[in-house]
Amino acid sequence: MQRGIQALRRMIEHGALAAAALLLCTPVAAAADDCQTLAAAMKKMIMTPHHAYSTETADYHQGQTRTSELIHTNDAIYINIGKGWQKSRMSPKDELAQEQENEKDMKDTCKYLRDESLSSEATSVYTTHKKDEDETLDTTIWVSKKTGLPVKMIIDMNVGGSQGKSHRESRFEYGNVKAPI
Numbered sequence: 001m002q003r004g005i006q007a008l009r010r011m012i013e014h015g016a017l018a019a020a021a022l023l024l025c026t027p028v029a030a031a032a033d034d035c036q037t038l039a040a041a042m043k044k045m046i047m048t049p050h051h052a053y054s055t056e057t058a059d060y061h062q063g064q065t066r067t068s069e070l071i072h073t074n075d076a077i078y079i080n081i082g083k084g085w086q087k088s089r090m091s092p093k094d095e096l097a098q099e100q101e102n103e104k105d106m107k108d109t110c111k112y113l114r115d116e117s118l119s120s121e122a123t124s125v126y127t128t129h130k131k132d133e134d135e136t137l138d139t140t141i142w143v144s145k146k147t148g149l150p151v152k153m154i155i156d157m158n159v160g161g162s163q164g165k166s167h168r169e170s171r172f173e174y175g176n177v178k179a180p181i
Contacts, residue, residue, distance in 0.1 A: 035110035038126050039103065041143045045150050046096045049073050049177035052170050059164030073179050085180040108137075118142050118151060135159045149174060 052070040057063060071078040077088035077095065090098070108130040116125050123142040130137040135157060142152040155168045 034112045034126055035108070035128075037112075037124075038110050038128065038141060038143070041141070041148055041150055043096060043099075044148055045172065046072065046092050046099070048149060048174060050149075051173045051177050053173075054168055054170040056166060056168040058166035058168075059162070060166070071177060071180055073177060076179060078180050080180070087181065107132075113140075115145075116142065121151060122146065123151060147174070 050072050052072075054068045054070070055065055056068070057065045066082065068082070069080045071085075072092055075091055075093075077090060077092060078085050079088060080086070108128050110126060110128045113125040113127055116123050122145040124145060126141050126143065128137075128139045128141070137158075138156045140154045141150050143149065144151050149172070151172055153168075153170045153172075155170075156165070157168075158165045
């Protein structure tokens with residue numbers, strides 16, 4: 001459980017929403033193609049300027065909903081968790097390198113679900129699942145058929161104990177992204 005809590009804190013601290021999803025996308029057995037497709041989309045997102053808008057309801061927030069924003073530029077990551085914008089210590093290149101290292105040991109399952117139109121954009125919808133002694137993580141990701149980039153993500157995590165469950169919904173925008181500070 002401690003490892004799951006530490007991973008969650010790193011995601012929040014570094015604004016690594018994309019990295020959280022990338023952790024879920026390592027190829028295994030029959031779902032290897034789906035996992036490879038998702039991993040490619042998440043890596044592309046890390047290196048593409050984007051603005052993520054998220055809402056999260058979590059036991060560690062006493063069940064209250066919190067909002068956050070994340071901006072990736074070509075060379076920096078910024079996060080706003082309600083207290084103003086802060087620049088992350090990690091760059092997108094650092095984040096990508098860390099996640100490529102992390103994915104070597106991951107054993108998650110990935111599955112293509114369906115095609116779906118989301119805000120008039122054609123997407124492919126995928127799910128990922130990870131369960132180990134520390135956590136259970138289920139993610140649904142909508143990937144644009146036009147750009148190959150994620151446009152929406154839902155992450156449900158259970159790390160047990162007082163940290164318990166969390167539900168995060170995020171949407172991603174890729175146009176006209178600028179550093180906030």
